Amino acid sequence: MGADLCPPLFQKGMEDMILKKLEESEDLKLFRELSLRMQLSDAENQYLSNMEKGYEGEQAFSNMLEKRSDDWLIINDLLLEHNNTRFQIDTLLLQHNGIYLFEVKNYEGDFYVELDKWFQKSGKEMKNPILQLTRSESLLRQLFQELRINIPKKAYVVFINPEFTLYQAPRDLPVIFPSQLNRFLEQLKNSSVKLNKKYLSFAEKLISLHQADNPYARVPEYDYERVGRGITCEVCSSFITSIKRDYIVCDVCGDKELIDTAVIRNVYIFKRLFPNHKVTTNTIYEWCHIIPSNKTIRRILSRNFIRKGQGKYSYYVDC
Numbered sequence: 001m002g003a004d005l006c007p008p009l010f011q012k013g014m015e016d017m018i019l020k021k022l023e024e025s026e027d028l029k030l031f032r033e034l035s036l037r038m039q040l041s042d043a044e045n046q047y048l049s050n051m052e053k054g055y056e057g058e059q060a061f062s063n064m065l066e067k068r069s070d071d072w073l074i075i076n077d078l079l080l081e082h083n084n085t086r087f088q089i090d091t092l093l094l095q096h097n098g099i100y101l102f103e104v105k106n107y108e109g110d111f112y113v114e115l116d117k118w119f120q121k122s123g124k125e126m127k128n129p130i131l132q133l134t135r136s137e138s139l140l141r142q143l144f145q146e147l148r149i150n151i152p153k154k155a156y157v158v159f160i161n162p163e164f165t166l167y168q169a170p171r172d173l174p175v176i177f178p179s180q181l182n183r184f185l186e187q188l189k190n191s192s193v194k195l196n197k198k199y200l201s202f203a204e205k206l207i208s209l210h211q212a213d214n215p216y217a218r219v220p221e222y223d224y225e226r227v228g229r230g231i232t233c234e235v236c237s238s239f240i241t242s243i244k245r246d247y248i249v250c251d252v253c254g255d256k257e258l259i260d261t262a263v264i265r266n267v268y269i270f271k272r273l274f275p276n277h278k279v280t281t282n283t284i285y286e287w288c289h290i291i292p293s294n295k296t297i298r299r300i301l302s303r304n305f306i307r308k309g310q311g312k313y314s315y316y317v318d319c
Protein backbone atom coordinates (compact mmCIF):
# COMPACT_ATOMS: atom_id res chain seq x y z
CA MET A 1 0.00 0.00 0.00
CA GLY A 2 1.09 3.55 -0.63
CA ALA A 3 0.70 4.80 2.94
CA ASP A 4 4.41 5.20 3.55
CA LEU A 5 4.98 7.05 0.30
CA CYS A 6 2.64 9.88 1.10
CA PRO A 7 3.99 13.12 2.52
CA PRO A 8 2.76 14.03 5.98
CA LEU A 9 -0.40 16.02 5.76
CA PHE A 10 -1.53 19.21 7.39
CA GLN A 11 1.91 20.18 8.57
CA LYS A 12 1.49 23.41 6.69
CA GLY A 13 -1.75 24.06 8.49
CA MET A 14 -5.30 24.47 7.38
CA GLU A 15 -4.56 27.37 5.03
CA ASP A 16 -3.42 24.94 2.35
CA MET A 17 -6.60 23.51 0.92
CA ILE A 18 -4.98 21.48 -1.83
CA LEU A 19 -4.09 18.34 0.08
CA LYS A 20 -2.71 16.44 -2.85
CA LYS A 21 -1.32 18.55 -5.63
CA LEU A 22 -1.53 17.65 -9.26
CA GLU A 23 1.80 16.41 -10.55
CA GLU A 24 3.00 15.06 -13.84
CA SER A 25 2.93 11.29 -13.53
CA GLU A 26 6.10 9.24 -13.75
CA ASP A 27 4.65 7.57 -16.84
CA LEU A 28 4.17 10.88 -18.59
CA LYS A 29 7.74 11.95 -17.77
CA LEU A 30 9.15 8.62 -18.91
CA PHE A 31 7.12 8.55 -22.11
CA ARG A 32 8.11 12.13 -22.93
CA GLU A 33 11.78 11.30 -22.36
CA LEU A 34 11.54 8.25 -24.62
CA SER A 35 9.91 10.30 -27.36
CA LEU A 36 13.07 12.46 -27.49
CA ARG A 37 15.38 9.48 -27.60
CA MET A 38 13.71 6.90 -29.83
CA GLN A 39 11.21 6.58 -32.64
CA LEU A 40 7.73 5.98 -31.26
CA SER A 41 5.01 4.29 -33.28
CA ASP A 42 2.02 6.37 -34.41
CA ALA A 43 -0.12 4.74 -31.73
CA GLU A 44 2.46 5.53 -29.04
CA ASN A 45 2.72 9.14 -30.21
CA GLN A 46 -1.06 9.41 -30.11
CA TYR A 47 -1.12 7.94 -26.60
CA LEU A 48 1.55 10.40 -25.43
CA SER A 49 -0.29 13.34 -26.93
CA ASN A 50 -3.54 12.19 -25.22
CA MET A 51 -1.67 11.98 -21.91
CA GLU A 52 -0.25 15.50 -22.39
CA LYS A 53 -3.67 16.82 -23.28
CA GLY A 54 -5.31 15.07 -20.34
CA TYR A 55 -2.73 16.51 -17.99
CA GLU A 56 -3.24 20.03 -19.41
CA GLY A 57 -6.96 19.66 -18.78
CA GLU A 58 -6.48 18.52 -15.19
CA GLN A 59 -4.06 21.38 -14.63
CA ALA A 60 -6.55 23.93 -15.99
CA PHE A 61 -9.25 22.56 -13.67
CA SER A 62 -6.89 22.47 -10.71
CA ASN A 63 -6.01 26.15 -11.36
CA MET A 64 -9.69 27.04 -11.34
CA LEU A 65 -10.20 25.38 -7.96
CA GLU A 66 -7.06 26.62 -6.30
CA LYS A 67 -7.52 29.60 -4.00
CA ARG A 68 -11.20 29.85 -4.92
CA SER A 69 -12.38 28.90 -1.47
CA ASP A 70 -10.88 28.25 1.94
CA ASP A 71 -13.87 26.12 2.85
CA TRP A 72 -13.16 23.04 0.85
CA LEU A 73 -10.42 20.46 0.49
CA ILE A 74 -9.02 19.25 -2.81
CA ILE A 75 -7.37 15.92 -3.55
CA ASN A 76 -5.94 15.52 -7.06
CA ASP A 77 -5.06 12.37 -8.95
CA LEU A 78 -6.01 9.56 -6.62
CA LEU A 79 -5.43 5.98 -7.62
CA LEU A 80 -7.48 3.75 -5.32
CA GLU A 81 -8.22 0.07 -5.10
CA HIS A 82 -11.28 -1.83 -4.05
CA ASN A 83 -11.82 -5.59 -4.43
CA ASN A 84 -8.59 -5.89 -6.40
CA THR A 85 -9.91 -3.35 -8.87
CA ARG A 86 -8.08 -0.09 -9.30
CA PHE A 87 -9.75 3.14 -10.24
CA GLN A 88 -8.48 6.60 -10.87
CA ILE A 89 -10.06 9.83 -9.71
CA ASP A 90 -8.94 13.11 -11.27
CA THR A 91 -10.22 15.39 -8.52
CA LEU A 92 -12.10 14.96 -5.25
CA LEU A 93 -13.51 18.06 -3.63
CA LEU A 94 -14.66 17.81 -0.04
CA GLN A 95 -17.25 20.32 0.99
CA HIS A 96 -19.38 20.52 4.12
CA ASN A 97 -22.44 19.03 2.46
CA GLY A 98 -20.76 16.32 0.48
CA ILE A 99 -17.92 15.07 -1.58
CA TYR A 100 -17.62 15.82 -5.29
CA LEU A 101 -15.91 13.46 -7.68
CA PHE A 102 -14.74 15.10 -10.92
CA GLU A 103 -13.56 13.31 -14.01
CA VAL A 104 -11.86 15.96 -16.16
CA LYS A 105 -11.91 15.68 -19.95
CA ASN A 106 -9.98 17.96 -22.26
CA TYR A 107 -11.89 17.01 -25.41
CA GLU A 108 -11.78 19.50 -28.24
CA GLY A 109 -14.14 19.76 -31.19
CA ASP A 110 -17.65 18.51 -31.97
CA PHE A 111 -19.13 15.33 -30.52
CA TYR A 112 -22.59 13.81 -30.35
CA VAL A 113 -24.51 11.30 -28.25
CA GLU A 114 -26.88 8.65 -29.54
CA LEU A 115 -28.57 6.57 -26.87
CA ASP A 116 -25.66 5.60 -24.61
CA LYS A 117 -23.02 5.88 -27.28
CA TRP A 118 -20.64 8.76 -27.79
CA PHE A 119 -19.23 9.71 -31.18
CA GLN A 120 -16.77 12.15 -32.66
CA LYS A 121 -18.18 14.38 -35.39
CA SER A 122 -16.60 12.07 -37.97
CA GLY A 123 -18.85 9.23 -36.74
CA LYS A 124 -16.04 7.41 -34.96
CA GLU A 125 -17.31 5.90 -31.72
CA MET A 126 -15.40 6.73 -28.55
CA LYS A 127 -15.40 5.58 -24.95
CA ASN A 128 -18.41 6.83 -23.08
CA PRO A 129 -16.98 9.07 -20.32
CA ILE A 130 -20.17 8.69 -18.26
CA LEU A 131 -19.53 4.93 -17.97
CA GLN A 132 -16.03 5.64 -16.69
CA LEU A 133 -17.47 8.09 -14.16
CA THR A 134 -20.15 5.62 -13.04
CA ARG A 135 -17.55 2.90 -12.57
CA SER A 136 -15.32 5.11 -10.39
CA GLU A 137 -18.32 6.37 -8.45
CA SER A 138 -19.56 2.86 -7.75
CA LEU A 139 -16.14 1.62 -6.60
CA LEU A 140 -15.70 4.70 -4.44
CA ARG A 141 -19.13 4.09 -2.86
CA GLN A 142 -18.13 0.51 -2.01
CA LEU A 143 -14.82 1.70 -0.58
CA PHE A 144 -16.67 4.25 1.57
CA GLN A 145 -18.95 1.52 2.89
CA GLU A 146 -15.97 -0.59 3.79
CA LEU A 147 -14.36 2.37 5.58
CA ARG A 148 -17.71 3.22 7.23
CA ILE A 149 -17.61 6.70 5.77
CA ASN A 150 -21.02 8.19 5.42
CA ILE A 151 -20.81 11.38 3.40
CA PRO A 152 -23.12 12.17 0.47
CA LYS A 153 -21.43 12.09 -2.89
CA LYS A 154 -21.92 13.65 -6.31
CA ALA A 155 -20.02 12.84 -9.48
CA TYR A 156 -19.55 14.83 -12.68
CA VAL A 157 -17.61 14.72 -15.89
CA VAL A 158 -16.09 18.18 -16.35
CA PHE A 159 -15.42 19.27 -19.92
CA ILE A 160 -12.73 21.86 -19.50
CA ASN A 161 -11.91 22.84 -23.08
CA PRO A 162 -13.86 25.91 -24.32
CA GLU A 163 -13.69 24.44 -27.84
CA PHE A 164 -15.81 21.43 -26.82
CA THR A 165 -19.36 20.98 -28.10
CA LEU A 166 -21.69 18.04 -27.47
CA TYR A 167 -24.76 17.67 -29.69
CA GLN A 168 -27.92 15.83 -28.65
CA ALA A 169 -26.88 15.75 -25.00
CA PRO A 170 -29.71 14.64 -22.68
CA ARG A 171 -30.41 17.22 -20.00
CA ASP A 172 -29.86 14.81 -17.13
CA LEU A 173 -26.27 13.85 -17.99
CA PRO A 174 -23.96 14.30 -14.98
CA VAL A 175 -21.69 16.68 -16.88
CA ILE A 176 -20.46 20.23 -16.50
CA PHE A 177 -19.88 21.99 -19.81
CA PRO A 178 -17.24 24.71 -20.27
CA SER A 179 -19.97 27.38 -20.38
CA GLN A 180 -21.31 26.21 -16.98
CA LEU A 181 -18.08 25.63 -15.13
CA ASN A 182 -17.57 29.09 -13.62
CA ARG A 183 -21.18 29.34 -12.45
CA PHE A 184 -21.03 25.84 -10.99
CA LEU A 185 -17.88 26.59 -8.99
CA GLU A 186 -19.16 29.98 -7.82
CA GLN A 187 -22.40 28.38 -6.54
CA LEU A 188 -20.41 25.69 -4.81
CA LYS A 189 -18.13 28.27 -3.22
CA ASN A 190 -21.03 30.47 -2.09
CA SER A 191 -22.76 27.55 -0.42
CA SER A 192 -19.62 26.37 1.43
CA VAL A 193 -19.01 26.69 5.14
CA LYS A 194 -15.90 25.85 7.16
CA LEU A 195 -15.09 22.17 7.31
CA ASN A 196 -14.61 20.42 10.60
CA LYS A 197 -11.80 18.05 11.55
CA LYS A 198 -13.80 14.99 10.48
CA TYR A 199 -13.25 15.93 6.85
CA LEU A 200 -9.53 16.37 7.31
CA SER A 201 -9.07 12.95 8.81
CA PHE A 202 -11.28 11.48 6.14
CA ALA A 203 -9.18 13.13 3.40
CA GLU A 204 -6.02 11.95 5.11
CA LYS A 205 -7.36 8.41 5.10
CA LEU A 206 -8.12 8.54 1.37
CA ILE A 207 -4.68 9.90 0.51
CA SER A 208 -3.05 7.18 2.58
CA LEU A 209 -4.79 4.64 0.33
CA HIS A 210 -3.31 6.15 -2.83
CA GLN A 211 -1.50 3.55 -4.93
CA ALA A 212 1.86 4.68 -6.23
CA ASP A 213 2.21 2.37 -9.26
CA ASN A 214 -0.12 2.93 -12.11
CA PRO A 215 -1.25 -0.33 -13.77
CA TYR A 216 -2.74 1.64 -16.67
CA ALA A 217 0.66 2.81 -17.84
CA ARG A 218 1.44 1.74 -21.38
CA VAL A 219 5.08 2.55 -21.70
CA PRO A 220 6.68 1.42 -24.99
CA GLU A 221 9.18 -1.40 -24.90
CA TYR A 222 12.73 -0.12 -24.95
CA ASP A 223 16.23 -1.10 -24.00
CA TYR A 224 19.56 0.65 -23.50
CA GLU A 225 20.80 -0.04 -27.03
CA ARG A 226 17.75 1.50 -28.68
CA VAL A 227 17.59 4.68 -26.65
CA GLY A 228 19.55 7.71 -27.90
CA ARG A 229 22.26 8.91 -25.53
CA GLY A 230 23.32 12.47 -24.89
CA ILE A 231 22.47 15.46 -22.76
CA THR A 232 19.25 17.20 -23.67
CA CYS A 233 18.67 20.92 -23.19
CA GLU A 234 16.78 21.79 -20.01
CA VAL A 235 14.69 24.37 -21.89
CA CYS A 236 13.94 23.02 -25.37
CA SER A 237 14.98 19.34 -25.03
CA SER A 238 17.30 19.44 -28.07
CA PHE A 239 20.44 17.35 -27.84
CA ILE A 240 23.42 19.43 -26.75
CA THR A 241 26.37 19.59 -29.10
CA SER A 242 28.53 22.40 -27.66
CA ILE A 243 30.53 22.92 -24.51
CA LYS A 244 32.05 26.27 -23.56
CA ARG A 245 34.26 26.24 -20.49
CA ASP A 246 32.09 25.14 -17.57
CA TYR A 247 28.85 25.26 -19.51
CA ILE A 248 26.91 23.22 -21.99
CA VAL A 249 25.35 25.47 -24.61
CA CYS A 250 22.24 24.73 -26.63
CA ASP A 251 22.70 25.53 -30.32
CA VAL A 252 18.96 25.64 -30.83
CA CYS A 253 17.69 27.98 -28.08
CA GLY A 254 20.98 29.40 -26.77
CA ASP A 255 20.44 28.20 -23.18
CA LYS A 256 23.57 27.82 -21.04
CA GLU A 257 23.71 25.38 -18.14
CA LEU A 258 26.57 24.49 -15.82
CA ILE A 259 28.08 21.15 -16.79
CA ASP A 260 27.71 19.85 -13.23
CA THR A 261 24.01 20.67 -13.09
CA ALA A 262 23.40 19.23 -16.54
CA VAL A 263 25.17 15.97 -15.70
CA ILE A 264 23.25 15.56 -12.44
CA ARG A 265 19.97 16.27 -14.28
CA ASN A 266 20.86 13.62 -16.85
CA VAL A 267 21.81 11.09 -14.18
CA TYR A 268 18.19 11.33 -13.01
CA ILE A 269 16.95 10.92 -16.58
CA PHE A 270 19.14 7.81 -16.87
CA LYS A 271 17.76 6.49 -13.58
CA ARG A 272 14.17 7.12 -14.69
CA LEU A 273 14.73 5.24 -17.95
CA PHE A 274 16.86 2.44 -16.51
CA PRO A 275 15.97 1.95 -12.85
CA ASN A 276 17.73 -1.41 -12.82
CA HIS A 277 21.06 -0.17 -14.17
CA LYS A 278 23.78 0.92 -11.79
CA VAL A 279 24.99 4.49 -11.98
CA THR A 280 28.74 4.21 -12.57
CA THR A 281 31.30 6.66 -13.91
CA ASN A 282 31.50 4.78 -17.19
CA THR A 283 27.76 4.38 -17.76
CA ILE A 284 27.16 8.10 -17.14
CA TYR A 285 30.20 9.04 -19.24
CA GLU A 286 28.73 7.01 -22.10
CA TRP A 287 25.22 8.29 -21.40
CA CYS A 288 26.16 11.98 -21.40
CA HIS A 289 28.16 11.44 -24.57
CA ILE A 290 29.64 14.92 -25.00
CA ILE A 291 31.54 15.40 -21.75
CA PRO A 292 35.17 15.09 -22.89
CA SER A 293 36.62 13.32 -19.85
CA ASN A 294 35.32 10.62 -17.55
CA LYS A 295 37.31 12.32 -14.76
CA THR A 296 34.78 15.17 -14.93
CA ILE A 297 31.98 12.64 -14.56
CA ARG A 298 33.70 10.94 -11.62
CA ARG A 299 34.17 14.30 -9.86
CA ILE A 300 30.51 15.28 -10.36
CA LEU A 301 29.22 11.87 -9.23
CA SER A 302 31.43 11.71 -6.16
CA ARG A 303 30.42 15.21 -5.06
CA ASN A 304 26.71 14.73 -5.51
CA PHE A 305 26.02 11.06 -4.82
CA ILE A 306 27.17 8.43 -2.37
CA ARG A 307 29.72 5.94 -3.65
CA LYS A 308 29.16 2.26 -2.92
CA GLY A 309 31.56 -0.57 -3.59
CA GLN A 310 35.22 -0.52 -4.44
CA GLY A 311 37.36 0.18 -7.50
CA LYS A 312 35.89 -0.78 -10.83
CA TYR A 313 32.78 -2.18 -9.14
CA SER A 314 31.89 1.09 -7.51
CA TYR A 315 28.58 2.77 -8.28
CA TYR A 316 26.65 5.74 -7.00
CA VAL A 317 23.34 6.14 -5.20
CA ASP A 318 21.33 9.16 -4.08
CA CYS A 319 22.42 11.01 -0.96
Ligand SMILES: [Zn+2]
Pocket residue numbers: 233234235236237238250251252253254255
Ligand atom coordinates in the same frame (compact mmCIF):
# COMPACT_ATOMS: atom_id res chain seq x y z
ZN1 LIG B 1 17.67 24.47 -25.95
